[in-house]
Amino acid sequence: MSKKVLILLEGTRGNGLPYAQAAQRLGLHPITLSANPAQYDYLAAEGIEAIRVDTENLDSLIRECSQLRATYDIAGITSALESVYATAGKLARCFDLPGPNPTSIARCCDKFVQRQLLAEAGIPIPAYRLAANATEVEGAAAEIGLPVILKPVVGSSSSGVRLCHNVDELVEHTTYLLSRKHIWPSSPKHTWRASPRILVEEFADGPHYIAEIMGNEVIGITAADFDCLPHFVFRGLTFPAPLTDDEHKRIADVSLGCLRALGLGWGPTCIEFRWTKRGPVVIEVNPRLAGTDPQLVQLAYGVDLITEHIKLVIGGEWSFHRRRSHTAAARLIIPDRDGTLDWIDGDTRAAAVSGVAEVKLYVEPKAPIVRKGDDRDYLASVIAASPSRNQTATILQHAVDLISWSITPFPPLGELEKSSAP
Template identity: 70%
Template sequence: MARRVLILIEGASNTLLSVQAAQRLGLHPIALAADPTQYDYFAAEGVEAIRVDTDNLDELIRECSRLRVTYDIAGIVGFPNPSESVNATVGKLCRYFDLPGPNPTSIQRCCDKFTQRQLLAEAGVPLPAYRVAANATEVESSAAEIGLPVIVKPAVGSGSSGVRLCRNVNELAEHTTHLLGGKHIWRSSPRILVEEFAQGPHYSIDIMGNEVVGIGALDFCRPPHFVYREFTYPAVLADDKHNRIADVSLSCLRALGLGWGPTNVELRWTKRGPVVIEVNPRLPGSPAPQLVQLAYGVDLVTEHIKLVIGDEWNLRGSNSQTAVARWLVADRDGTLDWIGGDSRAAAVSGVAEVKFYVGPKTPIVRKGDCRDCIGHVIAASPSPARTKAILQRAVDLIDWSIIPFPAEKEQSASPHLHTSAQVKSDDRQT
């Protein structure tokens, strides 16, 4: 009998959760990546890696066809957290090989935030006021129509890349120049989304199929950028708010033709209730799946793979905890001289994970998006207050030092030492 395999199509840097879940389900993981050498844990985890141009659908079809001669391909997924465009490719591959998978047309519509908003608006889903612009003049007029402050971001993108809160005309002009002046990489003709700044608590809703699994509260660092700071599951919500958030989230699926597999909805609770910020037809990025498992007892990654290979999934939770992640955010540009304290932090009772994304001698150039995060700490306990206390104790044990780049050394001759006091100062200001 041919060996059952799970094909993983490269879409982001974190494949480990899917690899481990596949192996627990008795599947042999095979990763298709443009540069397999960047994933240093493939060998340790027993992953077969094949070099393929993952932007070329025909080449992916040829490689999967070749593998199917030897193996029983049980399913195809993107690496978590895969981009929406990769999920569209996965959907096309699944249809070609007659395997369970998402609707590629629905996913492609979601990739374009402007198209997504048009479809949501037509269905009556509450949204911020928005306009699309192709040049600086249109950005300026759109902001004038909506009224400052506004959010300005690329119509296609992820990870908060190029997203900024513009509070006045100077910030608006500065960010427009950044997006259109060659610093931002566009894969197609530049289109900028200008939208009302929906003010209020930010929530992340995780859905599998048509069932809301969990709702988390997401906090960001100081504006004007939207760099992740802290993520809490479950969000503390009264029943009526929880139900309204769930109802609005499910209405997004109907409007966008989704409902197969995972969907992540982000919204803010404003003066007029829930307002949808965006819909992502994929699993949420790490560490959200770990938080959902700790808080609810549902392994989103494993249950998704079960769906992909045609097995019956189980979304019934068994846990009842508060799980919180705190991101470690670079506080200046320079070279990371050292970072430590992870073993001490991990030893704190109630800490579930301490992870550094970078190592010593890594250049740090802050972008004002998710790339500014250099690690995270996760804690969980039955009590929200206790979880927060555990998390803060662990974070206080972590330190790092960033040496300024040569051009900055005239102003700052000594390394910048991150301290727990700095963390607490940041907490007060965000």
């Protein structure tokens, strides 16, 4: 009998390994197809099979999977990476396998098209405009009113997203995006369109929430907070969020409206909200699981969303059976300066704290620290869980306080030039 295989297109730093491990627990052999497998450290470290292939070329992927099917039984095809998820859906259809509607995924991943569809459906969203050059950006900001958020139309992980309070900041970030210095961290290879597209968006201020959805069911809602503006880098996550029944229902109702408007409802979705004076306002709909949130859901409710997603991918049925009602929380540690990381320690002591589920260090000593304003900035993360929200918060803070580090700032440019002079 042929070995059953789960094809994973690309990977991610957060959920790539958990997807492969969940596949193995289900008796599947995971194979990652990637344009650059070396970028995922966990593949070699865990001995996970990987094949180099152009994951932006559907024909190349079809040929590779056809060759694999001569040896294996391909049980399913999916991805944890948003930028290739529509391609995964197309590839699954080519082999008559379950998957999301690739057209719906592609429309959702284009933030401008997503806004248009949500607005047409009457979903509450921030005011927005599309811009392709500096003049259009300035005009859009004037119409909406400062402050505004500038973000690439395509991308994830808050890469290239910035709050601009005044004209100087607007010009600075517009120049950065239009100069094409912006790097798309979630895509293995990105080809610029003929004209880069920027979304200019009203700043909807208020508490931030994330609806965790599988199929057409809202599993729960995560509360999130950010590090210092003007960038939007998550600092803390708590699941479930401390909401009233009415607040939870309002977010859940708007979430289901988003699914209908965008043609989603198969597999995972996470929807980000701000609770404003208008109530819940949709910031972004993401047709995937969020990075850390699946682990929080599993710790709090005993539901493994990644495993349940894979069950759908291989033609099974997912089940949501809450096994407990705990509170889980994550703290993401972010540096306060650029420079060279001299040392970081305390992770072993933090991991030994009762109630701590995981401690991760993302950076090695002597590595250069250059903050980018997105999720590549993290030094470390700590996750904890307990039967109560207050207890979890206490455990988490105690563990975080045990982690320490030192960063030596880079020398000023002038001094650096002097030191390198002959």
